[in-house]
Each structure stands twice: as C-alpha cells, then as structure tokens.
Amino acid sequence: MSPVLETRGLTRRFGGVAAVSDLSFSLEEGSVLGVIGPNGAGKSTLINLITGHVKPSEGSVLVDGQDVTGERPWTIARSRVARTFQVVKPFRDLSVRENVAIGGMFGPERASSARKAIAQADDALERVDLLEKADASPGDLSVADARRLELAKALSMQPRLLLLDEVMAGLRPGEIQPALDLIASLKEEGVTILVVEHVMKAIMAVSDSLLVMHEGAELARGDPETVMRDERVIEAYLGQRYAERARKDREG
Amino acid sequence: MRAWLPWAAAALGLVLLALGPTYVLYDAEQRTLGSVFMFVVLAQGWNLIGGFAGYPSFGNVVFFGLGGYTTAVLMVKTGASFFVTVPAAAAVGLGFAVLMGIPILRLRGHYFAIATLGVAEGMREGVINLPGLTGGNKGTTIPAVGEKATASYPGNTGFYFYFLILAVIAMLVVWGVARSRFGYALRAISQDEDAAAAAGINTTRAKIAAFALAGLLTSVAGAIYAYQQVTIYPDRLFSVDITVLMVVMAVLGGAGTVIGPMIGAVSLQYLSEWLRDNLTDYHTFVFGAIIVAAVLILPMGVVNFALDAWKRRRIALFQAVRAYRL
Numbered sequence: 001m002s003p004v005l006e007t008r009g010l011t012r013r014f015g016g017v018a019a020v021s022d023l024s025f026s027l028e029e030g031s032v033l034g035v036i037g038p039n040g041a042g043k044s045t046l047i048n049l050i051t052g053h054v055k056p057s058e059g060s061v062l063v064d065g066q067d068v069t070g071e072r073p074w075t076i077a078r079s080r081v082a083r084t085f086q087v088v089k090p091f092r093d094l095s096v097r098e099n100v101a102i103g104g105m106f107g108p109e110r111a112s113s114a115r116k117a118i119a120q121a122d123d124a125l126e127r128v129d130l131l132e133k134a135d136a137s138p139g140d141l142s143v144a145d146a147r148r149l150e151l152a153k154a155l156s157m158q159p160r161l162l163l164l165d166e167v168m169a170g171l172r173p174g175e176i177q178p179a180l181d182l183i184a185s186l187k188e189e190g191v192t193i194l195v196v197e198h199v200m201k202a203i204m205a206v207s208d209s210l211l212v213m214h215e216g217a218e219l220a221r222g223d224p225e226t227v228m229r230d231e232r233v234i235e236a237y238l239g240q241r242y243a244e245r246a247r248k249d250r251e252g
Numbered sequence: 253m254r255a256w257l258p259w260a261a262a263a264l265g266l267v268l269l270a271l272g273p274t275y276v277l278y279d280a281e282q283r284t285l286g287s288v289f290m291f292v293v294l295a296q297g298w299n300l301i302g303g304f305a306g307y308p309s310f311g312n313v314v315f316f317g318l319g320g321y322t323t324a325v326l327m328v329k330t331g332a333s334f335f336v337t338v339p340a341a342a343a344v345g346l347g348f349a350v351l352m353g354i355p356i357l358r359l360r361g362h363y364f365a366i367a368t369l370g371v372a373e374g375m376r377e378g379v380i381n382l383p384g385l386t387g388g389n390k391g392t393t394i395p396a397v398g399e400k401a402t403a404s405y406p407g408n409t410g411f412y413f414y415f416l417i418l419a420v421i422a423m424l425v426v427w428g429v430a431r432s433r434f435g436y437a438l439r440a441i442s443q444d445e446d447a448a449a450a451a452g453i454n455t456t457r458a459k460i461a462a463f464a465l466a467g468l469l470t471s472v473a474g475a476i477y478a479y480q481q482v483t484i485y486p487d488r489l490f491s492v493d494i495t496v497l498m499v500v501m502a503v504l505g506g507a508g509t510v511i512g513p514m515i516g517a518v519s520l521q522y523l524s525e526w527l528r529d530n531l532t533d534y535h536t537f538v539f540g541a542i543i544v545a546a547v548l549i550l551p552m553g554v555v556n557f558a559l560d561a562w563k564r565r566r567i568a569l570f571q572a573v574r575a576y577r578l
Contacts, residue, residue, distance in 0.1 A: 051450060052449075053446055053449070053450070072449070072454070072456075073446070073449035073450055074449050074450075074451075074452050074453055074454045074455065077449070077450055077451065077452040078452045082450070083450055085446070085447065085450075089444040089446065089447035090443075090444075090447075091439065091440050091443040091444060091447065091448075092443055093439060093442075093443055093508070094436075094439060094440070094443070098436070101436070102436060102437075102440050102448070102451045102453070103451045103452065105433045105436055105437075106433070106437065106451055106452035106453045106454075107451065107452045108452070110433075110452075111433075113432075113433065114431060114432055114433050114435070114436050115431075117433070153447075153451065156451075157451065157452065
C-alpha cells in the first residue's frame with residue numbers, strides 16, 4: 001500500500017532563498033510525524049506546499065500515491081487533506097458553528113444544503129470541547145478556544161491526512177493535554193498526522209518519528225529519542241553554547 | 253422572531269407598490285421611484301461581489317453601460333423589439349463579467365478596485381471610438397416612438413414596473429444567495445481566502461460566479477435605463493458616478509446583508525432628490541457631506557449596525573463615543 005503522504009525532492013525558493021529544499025519523506029497510514037526546527041526553518045512552507053497554498057519550485061507531493069503537485073488547494077482539501085493555520089484564520093463574521101459548517105459544505109462529503117451542514121457542525125465542535133461556544137463570534141474567543149476552532153474546522157473536513165501548524169502555540173500547560181489526547185485518539189482512528197510544534201514535551205509525546213528542519217532542509221529524521229540526542233539538532237535548535245554544555249555534561 | 257413577518261411585510265409593500273401608479277403616484281413620482289428601484293438592482297449587484305465576496309469593484313458601471321448599449325445598438329441596427337434585446341444584454345453582461353473576472357479576480361483589495369475602474373473607463377473610451385456602431389460621443393437614439401418603433405413606448409408607468417420587477421428579482425437572488433452554500437462560500441472568501449480554499453471552496457469559481465451574477469443584474473438594469481432614456485451617451489452610461497452611488501448605497505445600507513442595499517438605495521436616492529429640490533445650489537455638497545458623516549458614524553452600514561446592537565444588547569455608537577470622545 002502506498003503511503004498516505006510522500007514528498008519527493010520538494011523544494012520551494014522565494015527569490016534566491018530556498019524556504020524548503022529537497023525534502024523527501026513518506027508517512028504511513030496512522031502515523032504521526034513531528035516537524036521541528038527554529039523559526040524560519042520552512043515548517044509552515046512545507047505545509048503550504050502539501051496543501052497547494054504554495055506551489056513547489058521543484059519536486060512533487062503524493063497523497064495516497066496520487067501525484068497532487070500543482071493542484072489547487074480546494075482539490076487537495078477535498079481529497080481529505082486538512083490543515084490548520086499557524087496564524088488562526090477564522091471567518092470572523094460567521095459564528096463558531098458556521099465556521100465549522102463551511103468544511104461540511106465544501107469538504108469531501110459535501111452536505112446538500114447549508115442548513116444541513118450547520119446541523120452537522122456540532123460533532124467537530126464537541127470533539128474539541130467548543131460546543132458551548134457554538135453561537136459565539138470567533139473574535140470573542142480566547143487564544144486557546146481560537147486554536148480549538150482552528151482544529152474543529154480541520155476536523156470538519158473528515159481528514160485522512162491532518163496537517164497541524166502549531167495548534168498548541170500560546171496554550172497554557174493545562175490546555176495542552178486535551179490537544180495531545182485528541183491527536184492520540186485521531187491517530188487511533190487511523191488519521192495520519194503531521195504536527196509542527198515548538199512545545200517539545202508535546203511533540204515528543206505524540207510523534208512516532210521526528211523531522212528536524214534547518215534552513216529549509218532536513219537536518220535529521222527518525223525516532224524522536226535518537227533525533228533529539230543528535231548533536232547537530234541540539235546545536236541548530238538550542239544554539240551552539242547549549243550543545244557544548246550538553247556535550248560536556250555527557251562526558252562527565 | 254416570527255419567520256413569516258418579513259415576508260408579510262414584503263408582500264404588503266409589493267401590493268402597495270403595484271397599486272401605486274393607478275391610485276396615488278403622479279408621473280414624476282413614478283419616475284423617481286423607478287430610479288430608486290433601478291438603484292436597488294445596482295446596489296444588490298454590487299453587494300454580491302463587493303459585499304458578500306468582499307471584492308470592492310469600482311467598475312460595475314461597465315455592465316450597466318454594456319447592457320444599455322447592447323439594447324440600443326440592437327434596437328437601432330436590427331429593429332429588434334426591446335424584450336428581445338434584454339436577454340442579449342443579460343448575456344453580454346454575464347459573459348463580459350466572466351471574461352473580465354478571470355484575470356482581474358486574482359487581484360485583491362485596492363488592486364482589484366483600480367483594475368475594475370480601469371476596465372470601466374477603458375470600455376467607455378472604446379464605445380466612444382466605435383461611432384459606426386454606437387454613435388460615439390454624439391450618442392445613439394433608440395427608435396422608441398414613430399413609425400420605426402416596434403412597440404408602443406412604455407412611458408413612466410411602464411418603466412416603473414420594469415424596474416420594480418427587476419428589483420424584486422434582485423432581492424430574491426440575493427436572499428437566495430445569502431442562505432445558500434454559495435453565499436457561505438462568498439462570505440468565507442471575503443474573510444479569509446486561504447482558509448476558504450483549505451475548507452474545500454473553489455474560490456476562483458465562486459468569485460467569478462458572483463461577478464457574473466452582478467454583471468447579469470446590472471446589465472439588465474442598463475438595458476431598461478437605455479430604453480427609458482431613448483438617447484444615450486457613453487459619458488452617461490459609463491459614468492463613474494453610477495458606480496460610486498451603488499457602492500455608497502450598498503455600503504451605507506449594509507454590505508453583505510439582504511436588505512441593507514435596498515435601504516441604502518431608497519434612502520440615498522430620496523435624500524438626493526429632496527436635496528436637489530430644496531437646496532438647488534449646494535445639493536451635491538450637502539449630499540457628499542452627509543455621506544462622509546454617515547460613513548464615519550456607521551462604517552458597517554445601517555443593517556449591520558442594528559444587528560450588532562441587537563446581538564450585543566448595546567449600541568456600538570455609544571461605546572465609540574465613550575471610547576474616542578467623539
């Protein structure tokens with residue numbers, strides 16, 4: 001069986017700078033890939049390349065073995081690839097419930113009418129524990145609730161592949177656990193997930209494998225524990241001084 | 253709220269409007285109301301693309317002018333009857349909106365506004381430069397009366413009803429759009445196009461469809477207007493003033509709502525008439541000043557202002573006064 005997601009030599013240059021450079025990896029069904037890297041490493045661009053919001057300069061993206069390179073975002077979205085945005089993008093003049101209903105209206109299983117989709121939106125809201133605020137305006141939500149809404153919107157697309165761009169940014173420690181539980185239960189259901197995150201504890205907890213990006217390229221990839229011990233990773237992610245200290249610690 | 257109430261009010265209003273010309277309305281009043289209905293259509297057309305989809309077109313008059321000239325040229329050159337030319341005008345408006353929309357709807361915000369303005373101005377110059385077909389700057393005259401006329405001229409009462417019917421159709425179209433998946437697609441696009449695409453909305457197709465619908469309604473209004481005017485000139489039919497008026501009416505009434513543009517069209521058209529009758533010298537100045545004041549006080553339009561106040565149980569204006577010491 002072909003992997004749910006595969007990238008081959010994926011590259012995107014903005015002007016002379018390669019935001020993503022020669023990335024090749026694949027994701028099996030039901031696995032969780034954590035993507036980390038310093039700011040500007042190209043993590044969000046990677047998601048934008050997979051969803052078609054940004055077109056690759058080179059390389060290709062395959063979803064379920066199908067080449068979707070160059071397809072428009074809505075086409076890719078309808079093949080059950082859902083995403084969140086790092087900067088939350090609610091439809092601010094719609095209610096929270098209507099925001100989620102949009103996915104039901106235009107996603108892979110399009111509801112026959114707007115009214116039906118609105119009636120079905122509560123499932124996704126319940127999953128992220130936002131049902132109480134279904135009638136609220138997105139502008140009135142807290143940071144944590146705005147992140148939940150972003151997640152619910154992605155879930156309303158009934159994804160097979162879910163791309164999460166920093167859904168835990170700005171959350172308090174107590175708010176992170178429910179998000180992790182949700183990711184774990186989605187994985188249980190066979191959803192394949194790519195998580196971009198800065199909260200290390202969170203990403204270590206949910207990822208089956210880790211991809212470390214640095215200046216657009218792959219720095220290390222593999223089992224999370226091994227990758228996090230990699231010296232190049234420590235240096236790129238936490239800085240040279242920290243890397244030296246870690247080395248000294250290890251040497252006694 | 254009782255759902256039938258607005259419908260009952262609309263039905264009652266329509267009955268009164270239908271009986272008006274027979275029983276109460278003078279000729280001049282029918283003419284004024286006819287132009288009010290026409291602006292309801294133009295404002296609603298703009299509302300679809302500028303209000304719902306959030307693409308501020310400043311060139312919608314191009315559809316108005318094209319519709320008017322399609323009717324005029326066909327009636328002059330082929331002797332077609334007015335009603336035959338209406339579907340042709342609609343097709344030209346719709347077709348041109350699609351052709352123009354494909355490249356231009358890739359632009360956003362100010363760039364889109366400027367491009368639409370440019371297309372409308374360019375079209376006016378084009379019409380002026382085709383005197384063989386359009387009469388150029390000297391205008392063209394429809395054979396409305398006399399032996400060349402194919403039907404008796406509808407007169408003020410006739411045009412009152414033409415515009416009334418078209419306005420009712422425009423209202424129903426926008427009402428239907430507002431509650432449909434298409435309407436939600438447009439609203440999602442207006443608020444965040446990337447998120448809309450990520451939710452599976454074919455944003456290109458939805459935007460072009462909204463523009464096409466606007467083009468269709470606006471060009472039919474132009475067709476009726478041309479027949480009413482009998483002699484038409486490029487400077488009048490492609491006038492920027494018409495675009496500005498439809499934008500102001502839609503925005504002040506409430507862009508993206510169903511009844512807002514109607515409220516805007518009715519109130520501004522009557523205000524403008526009243527000012528013209530009562531302040532002969534300064535009427536445009538005062539009209540402009542009132543619009544500026546209204547935009548400052550109600551930037552989101554009358555209907556959205558009322559909805560917001562109702563939802564929050566408080567009045568945003570008073571909050572603004574307190575916050576900014578207006």
